[in-house]
Amino acid sequence: MVSITREQINALIELQSIDVESLKIKSFLKSIQPKVDAFDERIKQVEQAISLKESIIAELKQEYRSREVDVQDNQNRMRKNNEKLVSVKTNKEYHAILKENEGLHKKNSIIEDDILQKLDVLEKEENAILQDKSELSKLKNETAQEIAALKEKGEAEKEKLQSLLAAWEEIEKNMDPEVIKRFKIAREQTKSSAISAVKNEICQGCHMNIPPQMYNELQRFEKLEFCPRCYRIIYWAE
Ligand SMILES: [Zn+2]
Numbered sequence: 431m432v433s434i435t436r437e438q439i440n441a442l443i444e445l446q447s448i449d450v451e452s453l454k455i456k457s458f459l460k461s462i463q464p465k466v467d468a469f470d471e472r473i474k475q476v477e478q479a480i481s482l483k484e485s486i487i488a489e490l491k492q493e494y495r496s497r498e499v500d501v502q503d504n505q506n507r508m509r510k511n512n513e514k515l516v517s518v519k520t521n522k523e524y525h526a527i528l529k530e531n532e533g534l535h536k537k538n539s540i541i542e543d544d545i546l547q548k549l550d551v552l553e554k555e556e557n558a559i560l561q562d563k564s565e566l567s568k569l570k571n572e573t574a575q576e577i578a579a580l581k582e583k584g585e586a587e588k589e590k591l592q593s594l595l596a597a598w599e600e601i602e603k604n605m606d607p608e609v610i611k612r613f614k615i616a617r618e619q620t621k622s623s624a625i626s627a628v629k630n631e632i633c634q635g636c637h638m639n640i641p642p643q644m645y646n647e648l649q650r651f652e653k654l655e656f657c658p659r660c661y662r663i664i665y666w667a668e
Contacts, residue, residue, distance in 0.1 A: 432608050432654040439651060439665045441601050442613055442625050448598050449617070449624075455591045462584050469573045476566045483559045487552065494548045497541050504534045504541075612654055612663065619661050626657065627667035634667075636660035 511527045511534075518524045602610055617624035626635030631645045638659040640648070648655055648666040657664045 432606070432612060434609065434651060434654045436651045438605060438609055439625075441605055442609070442663060443665075445598060445601055445613065446623055446625050448594050448601075452591055452594050452598075455587045455594070458587055459584055459591075462580055465580060466577055469577060473566070473570060473573060476562065476569060480559060480562050480566065483555060483562065487555050487559065490548055490552050490555065494545060494552065497545050497548070501538050501541050501545070504538045508534050609654060616656070616661060616663050624663055626660070626662040626664055628657075628664045629667050633657040633660060633662065633664055635662040635664075640664065 508531050511531050515524065515527055518527065613624050620635070623635060626633055628634065628640050628645065628648055631640050631642070632638070633640055635657060636659050638657070640657065644655060644658075645666070647653070648664060651666070655664050656662065
C-alpha cells in the first residue's frame with residue numbers, strides 16, 4: 431500500500447497536465463522539419479517546371495535557326511539557278527531550272543509558315559516562363575517568411591518545454607518517490623494519461639464503474655488506488 435494525501439493527488443494532476451503540454455510541444459517541434467522539407471520540395475518542383483520549359487524553348491530556338499538556314503540555302507540555290515539561266519543552251523535545260531526554282535520557292539513558303547508558327551509558340555513559352563519566374567520568386571519570399579516564423583515559434587516552444595521539464599522536476603523533488611514511480615508505471619501502461627478522476631463511481635479514463643468499496647476508500651484520500659480496468663491512478667472528484 432502506498433499512502434497518499436490530497437495534496438499529492440493534486441501534484442500528480444499537475445504533473446499530468448505538464449505531460450500533456452510537453453507532448454503537444456514535442457509533436458510541434460517534430461513537425462517543423464517535415465514542413466520545411468515540404469516547402470523546399472514545392473520550390474524544387476516549380477524550378478524543375480521552369481527548367482523544363484527552358485529546355486523546350488532552347489530546342490525551339492535551335493529548330494527555328496535550322497529552318498532559317500534551310501530558307502537561306504534554298505534562296506542561294508535559286509540565285510545560282512537564276513545566274514545559270516543566262517547561259518543555258520537548251521529550252522529543256524531552261525525549263526528544268528525554272529521548275530526547280532518553283533519547287534524551291536514552294537518549299538520556302540512552307541518553311542516560312544513553319545517558322546512563323548514556331549515563333550508564335552516561342553513567344554507564348556517565353557511569356558509563360560516570365561510569369562513562372564515571377565511566381566517562383568513570390569513563392570520563395572513567402573516560404574522564407576513562413577519558415578522563419580516556424581523556426582521562431584520552435585525556439586519559443588523549446589524554451590517553454592525546458593521550463594515545463596523544470597517544473598516537473600520541482601514537483602517530483604517534493605513527492606514520495608514511490609508515488610512518482612507508480613505514476614510513471616501507469617503512464618507507461620496506458621501510453622497516455624497516468625491519472626484519472628472518478629465521478630459518480632465512474633473512471634473518467636475508461637468510463638467503467640468502480641467497485642463501491644473502492645469508491646468509498648477513494649473519498650478518504652488515504653492510499654493510492656488504481657482503476658481495475660485501465661490501471662490509471664484514480665482519485666475522487668466531487
Ligand atoms: Zn479506468
